Amino acid sequence: MAGKPLSEMLTPLSSQGIPLTDNEKTAADEARAEILNARDWIAMPAQEIHVRNTAATLFAAFALTVVAAIAGCGGGGGNNSGGGSNGAAIGGDIASPVTPPATQPLPSALATNSYANFKSIGLAPQTLPDGDNTMRAFGDFAGNGRLDLFRAVLTYDVGRPIAEATPSRFEFYNRQADGTFVRNTTLLPQSTGCLHPRKAIVADFNGDTRPDIFVACHGYDTVPFPGETNKIVLSQPGGGYVVRDASADVGFNHGAAAADLNGDGKIDVIVVHNFYPDRAYVLLNDGSGSFTRERTSRLPASIRTGNYYSIELVDINEDGQLDLIMGGHEFDAAPTSVYINPGSNNFSAVSPTLIPPVANEGVVLDFTVTGTGSTRALWVLRTSGGDGSFYQSKVIQKVAWPGLASSVVLNSRPARWIPWLVPTTQNGVAVVASDNASDSTSVPQ
Numbered sequence: 327m328a329g330k331p332l333s334e335m336l337t338p339l340s341s342q343g344i345p346l347t348d349n350e351k352t353a354a355d356e357a358r359a360e361i362l363n364a365r366d367w368i369a370m371p372a373q374e375i376h377v378r379n380t381a382a383t384l385f386a387a388f389a390l391t392v393v394a395a396i397a398g399c400g401g402g403g404g405n406n407s408g409g410g411s412n413g414a415a416i417g418g419d420i421a422s423p424v425t426p427p428a429t430q431p432l433p434s435a436l437a438t439n440s441y442a443n444f445k446s447i448g449l450a451p452q453t454l455p456d457g458d459n460t461m462r463a464f465g466d467f468a469g470n471g472r473l474d475l476f477r478a479v480l481t482y483d484v485g486r487p488i489a490e491a492t493p494s495r496f497e498f499y500n501r502q503a504d505g506t507f508v509r510n511t512t513l514l515p516q517s518t519g520c521l522h523p524r525k526a527i528v529a530d531f532n533g534d535t536r537p538d539i540f541v542a543c544h545g546y547d548t549v550p551f552p553g554e555t556n557k558i559v560l561s562q563p564g565g566g567y568v569v570r571d572a573s574a575d576v577g578f579n580h581g582a583a584a585a586d587l588n589g590d591g592k593i594d595v596i597v598v599h600n601f602y603p604d605r606a607y608v609l610l611n612d613g614s615g616s617f618t619r620e621r622t623s624r625l626p627a628s629i630r631t632g633n634y635y636s637i638e639l640v641d642i643n644e645d646g647q648l649d650l651i652m653g654g655h656e657f658d659a660a661p662t663s664v665y666i667n668p669g670s671n672n673f674s675a676v677s678p679t680l681i682p683p684v685a686n687e688g689v690v691l692d693f694t695v696t697g698t699g700s701t702r703a704l705w706v707l708r709t710s711g712g713d714g715s716f717y718q719s720k721v722i723q724k725v726a727w728p729g730l731a732s733s734v735v736l737n738s739r740p741a742r743w744i745p746w747l748v749p750t751t752q753n754g755v756a757v758v759a760s761d762n763a764s765d766s767t768s769v770p771q
C-alpha cells in the first residue's frame with residue numbers, strides 16, 4: 327500500500343481490474359463512498375469535527391483496512407485447505423455492520439465456567455466507554471438486573487523504566503437503558519489493580535451467587551519481564567467489591583479459564599503463563615476466592631515446549647465435559663491444540679488434537695465454539711506473527727469440528743488486532759463478532 331496515492335486507491339474497484347463478486351463490488355464501493363465522505367468532513371467547522379471526530383476516526387480506520395485488503399496489499403492468508411478468501415472476509419465485515427442493541431438481556435443465573443459467562447450470555451456487541459477496553463468482562467455486578475461492564479485500564483508506559491510503572495485501574499460501569507456505560511465508583515472503592523492485566527474472567531468464586539472477576543496479570547511488558555500476581559475482584563456483603571491477590575504465585579500470566587476442576591463444587595482457575603517450564607498451572611479455590619496452586623499437574627506435558635498465552639475450557643465435542651483449548655505463538659513451538667477431557671478433568675495423559683496453523687498469522691488470541699453436530703465449529707481469533715510482523719492484523723479462522731476443515735474467513739492487514747470474539751445474532755443472522763461494537767467486526771457463522 328505504501329506509495330500508492332489515496333486517489334488511486336479510491337478509484338472504483340471495477341476499473342482496477344480486480345475480480346470481485348457483485349456483493350463484494352457493492353460493499354467495496356460503499357466503503358469507498360464512505361471514505362470520500364470522511365474526507366469531506368475535513369472542511370467542516372472545528373466544532374462539528376470535534377463532535378464527529380470519534381466516529382470518523384473509527385470508520386476511517388475500518389474503511390482503510392477494507393481498501394487495503396481489496397487492493398491486495400494486505401499480507402497473510404491461510405496455508406490450509408478449505409475455502410476462505412479476502413472476498414469472503416470483506417463481505418462478512420462490511421455487509422453486517424454492528425448495531426449496538428438498546429437492550430441486553432441477562433441470563434437467569436451465572437454458569438459454573440468462565441467461557442459460558444462470557445460467550446453464552448447472548449452478549450451483543452457493546453458500545454464501550456472511551457479509553458482502553460482490552461481487558462473487559464460483563465455481568466450484573468451492581469445487582470440491578472442489567473448487564474454491567476468491568477474493565478482494567480493500564481496507566482504505565484512500557485517505554486519508561488520499571489521503577490516509574492504505576493498499577494492499572496479496575497473500573498466498573500453500569501449499563502444505561504440506551505446502551506451506554508456510566509462509571510460506578512461506589513462498587514469498588516479501592517480500584518488499584520495489578521500492573522499489567524491481560525484477561526478478566528467471570529464466575530462466582532466465593533459462593534454468594536454474585537459474579538466475581540479473576541484477572542490474569544502478566545506485569546511489566548518488557549525486559550526484565552518480572553511477572554506479577556493475579557488479582558481477584560470479589561463480591562462483598564452489602565453489594566461492593568474488593569481487589570485481592572488471587573494467590574502468591576508470580577508469573578507472566580497472560581490467560582485464564584475457570585471451572586470446578588477437582589469436583590468439590592468450588593470454581594478453580596487454570597492460568598497460562600510464559601517463562602516457566604510448566605507453561606500453565608491450576609489454582610484450586612478454597613470456596614472463599616482464595617487460591618492455592620495444585621502441585622500434582624493435571625495439565626498436558628506437551629504444552630511445556632512452546633510459548634502458550636491463550637486458554638479456554640469449553641465442551642467442544644458436546645459430551646458434557648469441558649475440554650481444554652490452548653494457543654499462543656504457533657511459530658514458537660506452540661501449535662494450537664485441543665485436549666479432549668477424558669472425564670476426569672485430568673489432561674495430563676491426553677494427546678492434543680492439532681488445529682491447522684495459519685501462516686504469518688501465528689499469534690492466537692481467543693477461541694469461540696458455535697453450532698451443534700454437523701455444524702459444530704471452532705473459531706480462532708488471530709493476529710500477525712511468524713513473518714517478522716507482530717500484532718498487525720485481524721484474522722478469524724473457522725475450523726469444523728471434528729473434521730478440522732479450516733478456512734480463514736477474515737484476514738485484514740494492516741488492521742488493529744482485536745482481543746475477543748463472541749457468538750451473536752445480527753439482523754437475524756447468526757454471526758461471530760467482536761463484543762466491542764466499534765471494532766465493526768463480524769462474520770457469518
Ligand SMILES: [Ca+2]
Pocket residue numbers: 465466467468469470471472473474501
Ligand atoms: Ca447491573
Ligand SMILES: [Ca+2]
Pocket residue numbers: 529530531532533534535536537538560561
Ligand atoms: Ca461472588
Ligand SMILES: [Ca+2]
Pocket residue numbers: 585586587588589590591592593594610611
Ligand atoms: Ca474446585
Ligand SMILES: [Ca+2]
Pocket residue numbers: 640641642643644645646647648649666667
Ligand atoms: Ca468435551
